[in-house]
Amino acid sequence: MNNVNSLARINNVVFIFTILIAHTFLMQQSYAQAVNVEEAVAKHFPSQQLNNQPSKSLPSNLSNEPTLIDNEDQQSLRLSDNSNSELGRAIEQLKSQVLQLNRELFILEEDLLFPASTQIAIFVSVDIGRFFKLDSVEIKINEQDVAGFLYTDRQRIALEQGGIQKLYLGNLKTGTHQLTAIFIGSDSEGRAIKRAITHNFEKLDDSVMIELKLVDNTLNYRAQLEVEQWVL
Structure with a gap:
């Protein structure tokens, strides 16, 4: 229980810390970018005020003729573009770090x-x-229900295309145990069928990894269950 509480506190602290860093970083970058753009506009259009009040007359420097931007203005705009690029890279890097931390x-x-x-x-x-x-799976260990799963068409197709599902993860004391798996589904003609298998295994000090495989048998045109215990 102490380990679980400690882990929960670590998760909360890391999450809050990550959010604070991201918020502070984004606020700083947004402010710097806004200042650069505002300075460039204010210098190029000195008579324009950056507010919500409409101008009564068009400033003399706003005409139909193209206006040249001096080198300093161009440099400010380039700095703004660079700031955008750096911000994007920093956000992606922050996302990668958060995923790695998770x-x-x-x-x-x-x-x-x-x-x-x-x-x-x-x-x-x-x-x-x-x-x-395949429609559903039921798992029992020592006659006790420990896991069950009802499959959607998408999940079933993913398994048929080579996917492997981690159905159950738990704790078990050392000794001899019995695993019972029940697979429920339908055959190629749509009739409801059920396949079950029992597997006895020994739990030692190492992890036990068991794969339940639903295999087509081309000799009798039926599916059968097989159990494979992984050796780590």
Whole structure:
């Protein structure tokens, strides 16, 4: 519990700190850019006031003829463009740093909540999927329901195209355990079918990674379940 509370506090502090840095940086850059543009406009059009009051007459320097901008004005505009480019690069860099920080926090969270000595992870994959259209999966460990998932068409197609789903991540004490998986779906003719499998395994001090594979059998034109325990 202490680890969970500490992790929550770290997450909150990092999030608030990131938001404050981003807000301060953006405010500074926006102010600097506004000052550069305002100085350039004020110098080129000295009789124009930057306010919301309409001008009664057109200034003499605002005519239909093109107006030349001196070198200092051009330099100010170039500085403004450079400021925009630097701001964009800085924002992208900040986004990248935040994403990297989130990944590191996610790994830290898993290490704290699911240490290797008690960790068990269960994955689901589908081979082709011609003889079994997957609708849902139920997982039991030692006769206790631990996970279930109802698939959309998009998620099912992703699995059939080679994706692997992490269905369950939890803790388990050392010793002998029994895993039961129930796959529910329909066959190629639309009839409801169910496939189930039981797997006994030994939990030691290392993490246990188990993949449940739904495989098409071309000999009998049926789908079957296979279990593969990963060796890390």
